Amino acid sequence: xxxxxxxxxxxxxxxxxxxxxxxxxxxxxxxxxxxxxxxxxxxxxxxxxxxxxxxxxxxxxxxxxxxxxxxxxxxxxxxxxxxxxxxxxxxxxxxxxxxxxxxxxxxxxxxxxxxxxxxxxxxxxxxxxxxxxxxxxxxxxxxxxxxxxxxxxxxxxxxxxxxxxxxxxxxxxxxxxxxxxxxxxxxxxxxxxxxxxxxxxxxxxxxxxxxxxxxxxxxxxxxxxxxxxxxxxxxxxxxxxxxxxxxxxxxxxxxxxxxxxxxxxxxxxxxxxxxxxxxxxxxxxxxxxxxxxxxxxxxxxxxxxxxxxxxxxxxxxxxxxxxxxxxxxxxxxxxxxxxxxxxxxxxxxxxxxxxxxxxxxxxxxxxxxxxxxxxxxxxxxxxxxxxxxxxxxxxxxxxxxxxxxxxxxxxxxxxxxxxxxxx
Amino acid sequence: xxxxxxxxxxxxxxxxxxxxxxxxxxxxxxxxxxxxxxxxxxxxxxxxxxxxxxxxxxxxxxxxxxxxxxxxxxxxxxxxxxxxxxxxxxxxxxxxxxxxxxxxxxxxxxxxxxxxxxxxxxxxxxxxxxxxxxxxxxxxxxxxxxxxxxxxxxxxxxxxxxxxxxxxxxxxxxxxxxxxxxxxxxxxxxxxxxxxxxxxxxxxxxxxxxxxxxxxxxxxxxxxxxxxxxxxxxxxxxxxxxxxxxxxxxxxxxxxxxxxxxxxxxxxxxxxxxxxxxxxxxxxxxxxxxxxxxxxxxxxxxxxxxxxxxxxxxxxxxxxxxxxxxxxxxxxxxxxxxxxxxxxxxxxxxxxxxxxxxxxxxxxxxxxxxxxxxxxxxxxxxxxxxxxxxxxxxxxxxxxxxxxxxxxxxxxxxxxxxxxxxxxxxxxxxxxxxxxxxxxxxxxxxxxxxxxxxxxxxxxxxxxxxxxxxxxx
Numbered sequence: 001x002x003x004x005x006x007x008x009x010x011x012x013x014x015x016x017x018x019x020x021x022x023x024x025x026x027x028x029x030x031x032x033x034x035x036x037x038x039x040x041x042x043x044x045x046x047x048x049x050x051x052x053x054x055x056x057x058x059x060x061x062x063x064x065x066x067x068x069x070x071x072x073x074x075x076x077x078x079x080x081x082x083x084x085x086x087x088x089x090x091x092x093x094x095x096x097x098x099x100x101x102x103x104x105x106x107x108x109x110x111x112x113x114x115x116x117x118x119x120x121x122x123x124x125x126x127x128x129x130x131x132x133x134x135x136x137x138x139x140x141x142x143x144x145x146x147x148x149x150x151x152x153x154x155x156x157x158x159x160x161x162x163x164x165x166x167x168x169x170x171x172x173x174x175x176x177x178x179x180x181x182x183x184x185x186x187x188x189x190x191x192x193x194x195x196x197x198x199x200x201x202x203x204x205x206x207x208x209x210x211x212x213x214x215x216x217x218x219x220x221x222x223x224x225x226x227x228x229x230x231x232x233x234x235x236x237x238x239x240x241x242x243x244x245x246x247x248x249x250x251x252x253x254x255x256x257x258x259x260x261x262x263x264x265x266x267x268x269x270x271x272x273x274x275x276x277x278x279x280x281x282x283x284x285x286x287x288x289x290x291x292x293x294x295x296x297x298x299x300x301x302x303x304x305x306x307x308x309x310x311x312x313x314x315x316x317x318x319x320x321x322x323x324x325x326x327x328x329x330x331x332x333x334x335x336x337x338x339x340x341x342x343x344x345x346x347x348x349x350x351x352x353x354x355x356x357x358x359x360x361x362x363x364x365x366x367x368x369x370x371x372x373x374x375x376x377x378x379x380x381x382x383x384x385x386x387x388x389x390x391x392x393x394x395x396x397x398x399x400x401x402x403x404x405x406x407x408x409x410x411x412x413x414x415x416x417x418x419x420x421x422x423x
Numbered sequence: 424x425x426x427x428x429x430x431x432x433x434x435x436x437x438x439x440x441x442x443x444x445x446x447x448x449x450x451x452x453x454x455x456x457x458x459x460x461x462x463x464x465x466x467x468x469x470x471x472x473x474x475x476x477x478x479x480x481x482x483x484x485x486x487x488x489x490x491x492x493x494x495x496x497x498x499x500x501x502x503x504x505x506x507x508x509x510x511x512x513x514x515x516x517x518x519x520x521x522x523x524x525x526x527x528x529x530x531x532x533x534x535x536x537x538x539x540x541x542x543x544x545x546x547x548x549x550x551x552x553x554x555x556x557x558x559x560x561x562x563x564x565x566x567x568x569x570x571x572x573x574x575x576x577x578x579x580x581x582x583x584x585x586x587x588x589x590x591x592x593x594x595x596x597x598x599x600x601x602x603x604x605x606x607x608x609x610x611x612x613x614x615x616x617x618x619x620x621x622x623x624x625x626x627x628x629x630x631x632x633x634x635x636x637x638x639x640x641x642x643x644x645x646x647x648x649x650x651x652x653x654x655x656x657x658x659x660x661x662x663x664x665x666x667x668x669x670x671x672x673x674x675x676x677x678x679x680x681x682x683x684x685x686x687x688x689x690x691x692x693x694x695x696x697x698x699x700x701x702x703x704x705x706x707x708x709x710x711x712x713x714x715x716x717x718x719x720x721x722x723x724x725x726x727x728x729x730x731x732x733x734x735x736x737x738x739x740x741x742x743x744x745x746x747x748x749x750x751x752x753x754x755x756x757x758x759x760x761x762x763x764x765x766x767x768x769x770x771x772x773x774x775x776x777x778x779x780x781x782x783x784x785x786x787x788x789x790x791x792x793x794x795x796x797x798x799x800x801x802x803x804x805x806x807x808x809x810x811x812x813x814x815x816x817x818x819x820x821x822x823x824x825x826x827x828x829x830x831x832x833x834x835x836x837x838x839x840x841x842x843x844x845x846x847x848x849x850x851x852x853x854x855x856x857x858x859x860x861x862x863x864x865x866x867x868x869x870x871x872x873x874x875x876x877x878x879x880x881x882x883x884x885x886x887x888x889x890x891x892x893x894x895x896x
Contacts, residue, residue, distance in 0.1 A: 075445070077445050077446040077447060078447070079446065079447040079448060079449040079450075080449070081449040081450075081452060082836075082883070082885065084867060084870075084882060084883025084884070084885075085453070085455060085880060085881070085882030085883055086882035086883065086884070086885070087450070087882075088448070088449045088450050090446065131888070133836045133885050133887070134836065134837065135836075136836060136837035136838050136887065137837045181837075181838040181848075181887060182894070183845070183846075183848060183890065183891040183892050183893070183894050184890040184891060184892065184893040184894050184896075185890075185894075185896065238894045238896065239894070239895065239896060240526070240527060240894050240895065241894070382445075387449075387452075395834075396834075401834040401837065401839070402837050403837055404836050404837055405836075407449055407452065409447040409449055410447065411445040411446070411447050413445050
């Protein structure tokens with residue numbers, strides 16, 4: 001266990017939280033470098049240590065102890081054009097590095113296997129360039145959620161195994177910044193807070209009726225990311241209006257929704273593995289984003305009232321993934337995948353913090369075993385968030401005029417590299 | 424392990440650079456275009472609204488934030504050229520002088536102060552100043568105060584005329600009418616596009632004087648003159664836009680004071696007040712006194728009919744006291760005795776509580792006067808729309824637009840704006856003229872009408888980039 005602890009520490013020190021939105025809404029679906037190369041599949045496979053995230057039930061079928069870790073770098077490039085026309089707006093280029101760490105141990109040929117993982121299933125980092133039309137809705141967001149998950153898995157038979165993990169929202173933070181409209185000047189407001197520790201369950205079942213076929217089911221429960229005592233900082237309020245900016249603390253809860261996952265694995269030959277996954281994310285939990293403002297524990301005004309509420313009304317959403325791995329030799333693995341990710345965000349509800357739409361995903365990866373125990377994986381994922389136009393009428397009809405009308409289009413490139421050591 | 428991560432970092436950074444090419448591009452989606460319009464040379468004809476007037480004055484900042492200047496700026500993205508305005512110089516940037524918000528009283532009433540430094544006054548009298556002249560050719564021919572009925576008036580640009588027209592009238596042609604100036608400009612500049620927004624003052628002067636002064640222009644005159652000015656503007660084949668006249672009863676000048684006054688009266692169980700109505704002289708029994716029930720004063724919810732002007736605000740607290748202050752505020756000192764005698768007013772009586780000392784007509788736009796204004800506005804707008812349609816021009820229906828602003832406000836880019844005084848962001852401190860943000864909103868609405876009419880894609884502005892009422896910082 002000592003080694004794992006060191007690894008975790010190294011990961012935490014080198015890497016930074018979560019990432020730009022990468023799977024409908026602010027979900028970040030980057031299980032591992034191997035899985036990413038294959039379009040993110042893995043619920044119906046038992047290939048690697050990341051099974052404990054994708055389907056804890058599959059972990060017991062792993063035959064080797066192992067430690068693996070991976071890191072991705074996300075480069076999001078966005079274009080926004082206001083509904084009225086005019087020059088397009090872009091993001092400041094930020095790079096975020098979601099990471100994953102997995103380790104599992106079990107007796108050789110035993111039925112039990114225990115593991116621990118750290119991953120970042122939700123997050124968002126976007127920083128809009130100065131002066132963009134939506135600045136009164138958002139100028140910058142950093143949302144991070146780091147989950148730690150101890151897991152056990154048990155092989156009931158040679159063909160059927162189950163597993164469950166305790167998901168712990170171990171570290172999370174939210175930082176939202178936007179401009180505030182004042183009569184003759186612009187101020188800005190920053191909301192910054194750390195989430196309370198939250199708990200959930202990740203459970204799965206895995207069935208492998210033959211060498212050529214496997215199926216899996218998994219469920220990850222919702223965790224509410226709650227900020228109890230966040231800081232409110234208002235910059236440059238107009239002197240005559242200072243009485244409107246009294247609150248200095250905020251409370252807010254953001255649901256990190258539950259997901260149901262189904263996967264199938266097909267192994268036509270020893271060299272070829274194909275996976276197909278469907279993820280169902282219960283985004284309908286995310287109805288509104290509400291901040292309650294206080295000063296000295298009492299409700300206090302910030303802006304127009306003692307709270308602000310912005311409609312989200314997300315819909316449950318599906319993601320389809322298809323990927324494969326081909327091993328021309330014992331040392332080399334080539335991977336390819338694709339996905340289609342349906343947006344939970346309805347017309348009229350698109351916000352700058354998740355300028356979302358359906359996404360087309362393409363991935364590629366390569367793995368190389370340097371020694372019998374030690375391997376390296378490189379992955380690349382490209383996501384095209386399709387063009388999304390939101391009109392003034394969409395906003396007026398839905399009572400969502402707290403955001404901006406216009407057209408968004410985003411591309412995200414995510415290279416990544418991972419290391420694994422099996423023994 | 425840690426070392427490996429550090430080694431991979433430069434590799435990732437390099438890869439990131441290579442991925443910069445993935446920037447999506449919406450610049451030409453849709454592509455800006457002039458459509459069937461040609462914005463090469465644009466001229467604007469109008470009154471104070473077209474000049475950029477605000478805060479009860481015309482000053483350089485307002486001129487720079489005038490809607491024609493905004494339009495010209497946007498037209499430039501689709502082939503528009505230079506747009507010259509008769510700007511006040513930097514040294515005389517305060518132009519005519521203007522109202523500035525300097526603070527609030529303890530009860531939250533705004534305190535405004537007249538800015539009189541760095542004005543562009545070259546002579547005349549305090550009541551009728553003359554401004555520094557600007558006689559270069561100009562594209563913005565706006566003249567604050569001008570009515571549609573004034574465009575044929577010879578000498579309107581003389582030193583006895585309108586000082587804003589006098590300011591831009593060439594010294595060689597001091598008797599030139601406004602119509603002649605428009606005709607001369609069309610001949611000289613050969614505009615390809617124009618906007619025309621005249622006629623507001625043909626109702627506004629009467630309305631803001633509470634029906635006690637000025638007059639409503641006869642519809643026949645209005646119609647004739649509208650056709651004359653549009654004929655002049657289209658003489659060279661220019662395309663253009665005509666704007667209609669907003670409903671003046673929705674502007675803060677009329678909606679700000681009444682609700683509070685009504686609430687005060689109700690709280691003190693005062694059943695009503697006595698006011699003078701119309702302009703006809705006569706004593707207490709001559710029929711020009713009007714009883715106004717407290718519940719008949721229009722409140723914020725729109726119940727009640729009688730509207731109190733912004734200018735009445737300082738005097739309404741004097742209700743029930745003997746006072747001559749309200750009368751002295753608008754009647755010249757020399758004429759006061761004659762005026763009071765003509766209207767049978769005794770300033771030793773309780774103000775507003777008795778027919779002997781009623782609330783002046785000029786402070787109230789009552790239901791009868793509102794009806795007159797409404798009828799005239801409807802007729803003028805019918806004339807403007809017909810004249811525009813006849814010439815196949817774009818129409819910005821400012822009447823419909825401002826009506827919707829008055830009832831439901833106007834949200835843009837996440838920022839709510841309303842027709843409320845000061846807090847609404849759209850109307851300046853005079854309660855009549857827009858703020859720079861209000862003018863930007865108007866420019867956007869005009870662009871929408873132009874785009875629709877001419878199949879153009881002229882980009883709009885971000886109104887939130889421009890200020891509402893300037894607060895002391």
